[in-house]
Structure formats: C-alpha cells, structure tokens
Amino acid sequence: MIEKVDHVGIAVSNLDETLKFYTETLGLKFDGVEVVSDQKVKVAFLPIGDTEIELLESTDPDGPIAKYIEKKGEGIQHIAFRVDNIQAALDNMRQKGVRLIDEQPRYGAGGAQIAFLHPKSTHGVLVELCERK
Numbered sequence: 001m002i003e004k005v006d007h008v009g010i011a012v013s014n015l016d017e018t019l020k021f022y023t024e025t026l027g028l029k030f031d032g033v034e035v036v037s038d039q040k041v042k043v044a045f046l047p048i049g050d051t052e053i054e055l056l057e058s059t060d061p062d063g064p065i066a067k068y069i070e071k072k073g074e075g076i077q078h079i080a081f082r083v084d085n086i087q088a089a090l091d092n093m094r095q096k097g098v099r100l101i102d103e104q105p106r107y108g109a110g111g112a113q114i115a116f117l118h119p120k121s122t123h124g125v126l127v128e129l130c131e132r133k
Helices: 015-025 064-072 086-095
Strands: 002-012 033-036 041-048 051-058 075-083 113-117 127-131
Touching: 002 015, 002 064, 002 127, 015 041, 015 051, 051 064, 064 075, 075 086, 086 113, 086 127
Parallel strands: 002 051, 075 127
Antiparallel strands: 002 075, 033 041, 041 051, 113 127
C-alpha cells in the first residue's frame, strides 16, 4: 500500500527567509511555489532524490499552518506517504479503526490527491496519504 515517503511538510513563518537556508546553506534545489487556496497555504518544493521537502507558509492568519505555528512553533508539521490508490488506502485505514481527518481525498499541492490521518490515531504524528498520477 505505502510506496515511499512522498514528502515532509515543514511549517514556516517566512517562506523567503527559510528558502535561503535550504537553498543557499544546504544547497537544495528550489522547484517552484504553489498556492493552495482552499488550504490557505503557499508551498515551496525542494526535491531531494526520490522525495521532497515542502515548506509551508500560511496565506491567512486563520489557516491551519498559522494555527500550527502559533501552537507549536515552526518545524516539521507532517509526513506524507505515497500510496497507489488513496481511496483504497483510506478504506483500509478506516477498517483498521484509524481516525481520519479527511473522509474523502482532496486536492493537494503538486496536483496530488491527499488525505490526513488524525495524530491521535498515529502516535502524535500528522500523517498524510498522497496519490500522484
């Protein structure tokens, strides 16, 4: 079911400043930015081999990333696992008693279909399932 780690999402307060660290200091390649309006987030993509880092900056003070930073500060916000069939993966998680944040897949950055699992069912880690065509 799970194919690989798709990406790690990192909540940041200032995307431009954070990008400088990842590109200039760490030497990672920057592969563009996308705004996902319904999630109130601006996402910068930094591919590394088979996976990528996604830097997440809130576009709204009431957005989930802004709330995350207010509560926990900047840092790793979630880990995303690539699946080949997100609906089947959600059905499997539901059957296993995993609490879902998203009952149905939704649009995510980079054209992916995504769904989140509740941290109370995943030992405190926000887990994203991600299907890419």
